[in-house]
Amino acid sequence: MVQKLEPRASTASPRDSAATDWSAKWIGFDQPVRLVGEQTNESGRKLPPPKYLRREFSLKPGVRKATLRASALGLYVIHLNGQRVGQDSFTPGWTDYEQRVYFNTYDVTEALSEGGNAIGAILADGWYCGYVGWGNLRERHGTYPRVLAQLDIVYDDGSSERIVTDASWEASTGPLQEADLLMGEVYDATREIPNWDLPGANAETWRPVDVTDQINAKIEPYPTETVQVFQDVAPVALTEPQPGTFVFDMGTNFAGVARLKVQAPAGTRLTLAYGERLLEDGTLLKANLRDARAEDRYICKGGELEVWQPHFTFHGFQYVSLTGYPGTPSLDTVTGVELSSGTPVVGAFSCSDERLNQLYHNICQTQRANFIDIPTDCPQRDERLGWTGDAQAYIRAAAFNTDVQRFFRKWLVDLTDAQQPNGDFPPVAPLIHLVNKSGGPAWSDAGIICPWALYEIYGDKAVLEKHYDAMVRFMAFREKSMTAYLPPEEYHCFGDWLNIDSETPHDVIFMAYTAGDAQIMAKVAGVLGKSDDAASYERLYANIKTAFNQAYVDPDGTIKGDTQTAYVLALWFDLLDVENKQKAEAHLIERIRERDWHLSTGFVGSRDLMHVLTKIGRTDIAYRLLFNDTFPSWLFPVKNGATSIWERWDSWTPEKGFQDEGMNSFSHYAYGAVGQWMFENIGGIRSLHPGFTRVAIRPIIPEQLMWASVSYRSVKGVIRVDWECEGDGVTLTVEIPAEIEADIHVPGTTSVETVEAGKHVFQGRMIR
Numbered sequence: 185m186v187q188k189l190e191p192r193a194s195t196a197s198p199r200d201s202a203a204t205d206w207s208a209k210w211i212g213f214d215q216p217v218r219l220v221g222e223q224t225n226e227s228g229r230k231l232p233p234p235k236y237l238r239r240e241f242s243l244k245p246g247v248r249k250a251t252l253r254a255s256a257l258g259l260y261v262i263h264l265n266g267q268r269v270g271q272d273s274f275t276p277g278w279t280d281y282e283q284r285v286y287f288n289t290y291d292v293t294e295a296l297s298e299g300g301n302a303i304g305a306i307l308a309d310g311w312y313c314g315y316v317g318w319g320n321l322r323e324r325h326g327t328y329p330r331v332l333a334q335l336d337i338v339y340d341d342g343s344s345e346r347i348v349t350d351a352s353w354e355a356s357t358g359p360l361q362e363a364d365l366l367m368g369e370v371y372d373a374t375r376e377i378p379n380w381d382l383p384g385a386n387a388e389t390w391r392p393v394d395v396t397d398q399i400n401a402k403i404e405p406y407p408t409e410t411v412q413v414f415q416d417v418a419p420v421a422l423t424e425p426q427p428g429t430f431v432f433d434m435g436t437n438f439a440g441v442a443r444l445k446v447q448a449p450a451g452t453r454l455t456l457a458y459g460e461r462l463l464e465d466g467t468l469l470k471a472n473l474r475d476a477r478a479e480d481r482y483i484c485k486g487g488e489l490e491v492w493q494p495h496f497t498f499h500g501f502q503y504v505s506l507t508g509y510p511g512t513p514s515l516d517t518v519t520g521v522e523l524s525s526g527t528p529v530v531g532a533f534s535c536s537d538e539r540l541n542q543l544y545h546n547i548c549q550t551q552r553a554n555f556i557d558i559p560t561d562c563p564q565r566d567e568r569l570g571w572t573g574d575a576q577a578y579i580r581a582a583a584f585n586t587d588v589q590r591f592f593r594k595w596l597v598d599l600t601d602a603q604q605p606n607g608d609f610p611p612v613a614p615l616i617h618l619v620n621k622s623g624g625p626a627w628s629d630a631g632i633i634c635p636w637a638l639y640e641i642y643g644d645k646a647v648l649e650k651h652y653d654a655m656v657r658f659m660a661f662r663e664k665s666m667t668a669y670l671p672p673e674e675y676h677c678f679g680d681w682l683n684i685d686s687e688t689p690h691d692v693i694f695m696a697y698t699a700g701d702a703q704i705m706a707k708v709a710g711v712l713g714k715s716d717d718a719a720s721y722e723r724l725y726a727n728i729k730t731a732f733n734q735a736y737v738d739p740d741g742t743i744k745g746d747t748q749t750a751y752v753l754a755l756w757f758d759l760l761d762v763e764n765k766q767k768a769e770a771h772l773i774e775r776i777r778e779r780d781w782h783l784s785t786g787f788v789g790s791r792d793l794m795h796v797l798t799k800i801g802r803t804d805i806a807y808r809l810l811f812n813d814t815f816p817s818w819l820f821p822v823k824n825g826a827t828s829i830w831e832r833w834d835s836w837t838p839e840k841g842f843q844d845e846g847m848n849s850f851s852h853y854a855y856g857a858v859g860q861w862m863f864e865n866i867g868g869i870r871s872l873h874p875g876f877t878r879v880a881i882r883p884i885i886p887e888q889l890m891w892a893s894v895s896y897r898s899v900k901g902v903i904r905v906d907w908e909c910e911g912d913g914v915t916l917t918v919e920i921p922a923e924i925e926a927d928i929h930v931p932g933t934t935s936v937e938t939v940e941a942g943k944h945v946f947q948g949r950m951i952r
Contacts, residue, residue, distance in 0.1 A: 206403060208348035210257065210330040210396040211237060212307060213355035229477075230322060231362040231370075234496065237331065237393060238304040239353045240383050245298045246340035253336075255287035255403060258329025259310035259496050263381035264295040264303050272410035273495065273523055277557045277594075278311040280601045280614045281325040285399070286406040287332070296337070300383035303347065307331045308363040308496040315366040317618045318566045320475050324616055330396060332403070354390035356380075363496035366566050367477040371492060373485035374450055407597070408590035409526035411556055416443075417520030419504075422513070425466030430506045432518045437502040437828040437851055439553035439563035440523040441480065443493040445516065446509065450486030454508040455479055456518070458501035460564055460828075460850040461836070468505050471845035476566040498523050500553055500564030500851045502827065524552035527586035530897040533859075535866060536890040539813065542822045547856035548585050550829040554853050555582075558595050558614070562831065562849035569612040570595060572623050572630035573678060574854045577791040579634055581860040582853075583641045584896055592638055593647060599631055600654045607661030611678070624676040625694040626788045631658050632701040636708060642899055643875025648708050656717070659705055662698055663724060669731035671695065680749045681854075682832050683786030684816050688749040692736055693788060696753035699728040703757070732759045741767020748775045749789030755800065756792040769800045781808050782816055787854045794861040798884070803865065807886040810858070818858055829856040867894025867905045872927070875899050881918050882929035883907055885950060900924045907931065914948040 213235040252269060254262050255276045262269040269290050276286040307330070308314070313323045335347040358377050362370040379385045420435035432442075442456050458478045459468030470478075478499045482492050504518050533544045554560045558570040559578070575595070582588045595613065602615035604622070609631040611623035622628065635651045638644045665672045670691070677690035702725035709717035732754070736744040741764045743750040751772035754760050760768055776783065785793050797806040813819035816833035824836065831852035835843050842848060864870050868883030876898035883892070883905060895904040901921025908915050914931045922941040929936050931948035 206332070206334060207346065208332050208334040209350045210332050210399060211349045211351075211353055211355075211393040212328050212330045212396075213237065213357075213391070214328045214394045215357070229320065229367070231364055231367060232309070233357045234306055234308040234360045234363045235329070236304065236306055236356050236358040236377065236380060237349075237353050238302060238380060238385070238387065238390070239347070240300060240302045241347050242300055243296060243298060243337065243345070244339065247293060247296050247298075247337055248340045249338040250291070250293045250296050251336045252290045252292045253287050253334045254290070254305075255285055255332040256307060256310070256312075256329060257281055257285065257326060257399070258312040258314075258331070259308045260331050260333075261306045261495060262290075262303070262333060263305070264292055265297060265301055266379070266382045267295055269295065272412060273498075274310065274411045274557055276406055277410075278614055279401075279598060281312055281399075281401055283601045284402040284404055284597075286404055288406050288410065292335070302381055302383045302385065303333070303335065304381035305331045305333060305349075306358075306360065306495075308360075310365065310496065311614075314364045315566070317569060317616050318474060319618060320566075321618070328394070330399075351393065351395050353393045354387055355393045356387075356390045360496075363494075365497055366475075366568070368480045368497050368499070369494040370481040370483075371494070372483040373490060373492070374483060376485065408594040409528075411523055412526040413440075414522040414524045414526075414552060417522055419515050419518060419520070422515050423466055424512075428507055428509075429467065430509060430513050431462070431466060431468070432504040432506065432515070434502050434504065434520045435827070436549060437500065437553070437826075438520065438522045438549060439498055439500050439556060439851070440521045441494045441498060442504045443491065443519040443521050444482055444506075445489060445491050445518075446482070446484060447489045448484045448486070448510045450484060452484040452486075452508065452510060454482045454484070454506065456481070457505040457507075458499040458564075459503045459505070460501055461842070462503060468503055469842065472842070472848040472850075473564055474566045474846065476564065478564065493521060498556065498563065500562060500849075502850075522552065523556060525555045525557060525591055527555060527588050527591050529585070530587050531584045531863065532893070532895045533862060533867065534894075535892040537811075537888060539819050539822050540810075540862070540866075542827075543818055544859065544862065546822065546826055546828050547581065547853070547859040549827060550851050550853045550856055551578075551582055551585055553828065553851045555586075555588075555591060558598060559592070561854075562852050564849060564851060569616065569619075570598065570614060571612055571627070572599065572609060573611065573627035573681065573787060574852075576626070576630035576633040577787055578853050578857050579637045580641065581857045583637070584860060584863045587897075589638060589642045589644060592634060593644075596631075596634060596638075596647065596651055599634075600651060603631070603654055603657065607657035607659075609658055620676050622676045624678060625690070625697045627678060628658065628662075629697045629701055631655060632704050636704045639708075639711065640871065640874050641876075643877070645711060648712060652708065652712060655705060655708065659701060659721070659724075662701065666698070669727045670735060680747075680786035680788040683747075683749065683789065684784040684833055686747045686749070686784035687745070688747045688753075688789065689745040692744055692750050692753060695728060695732045695736065696757045696759060699725055699732065699759055700757045702728060729759050733761050733764065737761075737764055737768075741771055743768060743771070746771070746775070747789075748772060748783060748793065749785050751775065752785065752789045752792050752796045755796045769802075772796070772800075773802065773805065776805060776809070781805070782812060782814070783809055784816070790855055791857045794858060794865075798861070798865060803884050806861070806865070807888065810862075811886075811888050818855065826850070829853055863894060863896060866892050867896075868929070869894060869896050869903055869905060871898075876903070876924065878925045878927075879903060879920075880927045880929065881905055881916075883916070883931060885909065885914060885931050887950075898924070909950055912950050914950055916946040916948055918944045918946070920944070
């Protein structure tokens with residue numbers, strides 16, 4: 185199944201390092217916040233109206249170049265002379281606002297005119313002072329949002345002029361009455377301000393802005409792809425489960441908003457509510473959203489056809505409920521608008537089993553839904569945080585789908601900004617003070633795992649150099665916490681999150697990930713020419729391995745906990761002595777067999793389970809797990825109509841229905857980590873050198889498939905693998921780009937051929 189090739193292009197320049205001369209001031213409109221409960225019976229929830237800010241100015245003839253730079257503590261949309269500037273969403277992104285804030289750059293030359301001009305901004309709370317996370321808490325960084333804008337104009341005669349945000353601007357509120365990332369938007373079209381963003385507008389009721397001279401955070405160019413509209417999504421079905429309640433099925437579970445078309449009398453109130461699944465009566469499942477209202481409301485101005493789309497919110501949904509509509513809507517009354525960071529698509533996967541094609545679709549869909557400025561856990565409930573454990577488990581799978589180099593570079597800055605004084609990394613980045621400041625094993629380790637992954641995938645040595653000091657601080661913290669190379673008595677650990685009745689001891693996870701970190705750090709130090717550090721980390725790994733075998737491994741190869749994940753971790757991180765390795769392999773296979781060849785792993789074990797089975801020569805068992813469609817398995821949700829990756833193996837079952845409503849997302853990418861294994865084994869594309877400069881092409885062909893077509897656009901170009909079975913024969917076609925050497929392992933033979941750029945065809949055979 186092939187993804188849409190490219191998101192719509194952004195008009196914002198992601199890098200503009202020359203723009204460091206800021207004469208603009210941070211401005212806002214500090215109206216007291218009202219309680220929504222006073223008007224809507226949602227007592228205690230504060231949802232202040234976004235601010236409308238404007239200024240008029242005059243230009244002489246001959247504008248050669250005009251460049252706008254804009255930032256916000258909150259979220260902004262800029263207007264120039266009646267036009268919205270750019271089509272990007274949620275600018276300038278989410279950061280730790282005490283440390284840094286980003287700005288975006290736009291070429292607005294064509295938007296300006298000789299004589300009178302007007303610039304305006306709409307300013308919303310966003311992540312700065314809106315609701316973030318659970319607990320109905322807001323204003324985590326400040327009380328009121330601010331915007332910063334600077335318009336630099338160069339004339340044909342070489343002269344220049346600068347228009348900035350300052351005390352000359354005016355402020356008001358307008359039709360946008362509420363705008364919150366979790367709660368949604370309320371837009372009252374009867375309150376629209378005619379021509380507010382054009383010169384000559386009536387501004388008698390506008391008031392002076394509030395000005396802040398400076399903030400302490402660094403102001404830097406936005407470093408990655410902005411959030412953009414990926415595609416419009418047409419609904420596939422429309423029902424009316426209750427009188428006046430119309431439910432649109434969008435056909436797939438994604439993140440974004442709904443665009444509404446309506447023609448109705450002035451004052452008509454319509455509500456768009458969002459949900460991922462339906463209850464038995466056909467209405468939306470809302471309980472799993474927790475305190476996220478996830479509703480958008482529109483009040484009609486009357487007259488002609490009205491088209492409205494929210495701008496400062498997003499939701500995770502497959503279903504949209506419309507109430508308040510006069511009469512009966514048609515399918516085109518609502519259109520889905522899918523939003524995601526504009527990371528370029530680089531991967532494609534299809535095969536003869538439509539279930540696997542759907543699984544791949546679900547992986548990509550869930551990645552897009554959760555890659556909105558940062559890698560979040562889920563897009564629908566009152567959480568949507570940058571969980572470190574999820575990110576480290578999924579980063580390599582993500583890279584096979586889209587180019588995530590800049591996206592994760594940005595997030596690693598967020599993670600380093602969130603690093604604690606003792607060197608530990610937290611469980612989420614950007615950090616919010618709802619969570620333990622220690623991520624614990626398999627979560628904190630993202631600060632080591634993710635930079636190394638970017639180096640191996642993209643050859644990105646600079647990311648290692650940038651974060652090396654932070655990585656060293658973390659390793660010093662982790663090593664200092666240990667006694668005789670064993671875990672401390674007390675430490676935070678999420679464990680093998682959401683495993684199936686098979687809890688792995690936390691100290692096994694602690695030891696495995698700490699050993700893995702030491703292995704990575706030895707390699708990182710080697711790449712950076714720090715030989716003494718490399719030797720030190722190699723010794724640390726050896727000492728942890730010795731302690732692990734002494735403390736956690738029995739003579740018969742049983743590892744403490746005796747779970748699938750315990751064996752997976754020990755085998756993946758090479759923690760076992762030679763005499764115990766084969767015994768542990770046998771124990772792992774037995775733990776799978778006794779569950780009727782099903783997995784029991786959670787977030788931690790599932791990342792490496794399939795890789796370990798391939799590593800020990802039991803890809804046959806890996807394929808057995810992959811093709812299972814009974815609970816628990818990757819194809820169980822597919823068999824039950826899933827269009828995205830679920831948070832739980834049992835988010836829904838025929839026997840029990842929906843799982844724990846307090847934590848039951850239907851868009852959670854962690855279990856989508858299996859996508860990496862699919863590319864590397866069904867497609868056979870494996871990197872041998874950093875940046876895919878040398879690759880192995882070694883598809884392992886299962887009896888369940890007749891053909892597969894897999895491609896990946898590396899930093900050097902597109903690598904494409906197609907194979908097809910006919911009888912006992914296999915035709916393997918490989919395309920290799922320039923500057924890459926490939927070792928081709930012909931299926932069913934011992935032949936390995938090294939090739940360079942070009943298209944190559946090989947004949948192999950099936951071994952069943």
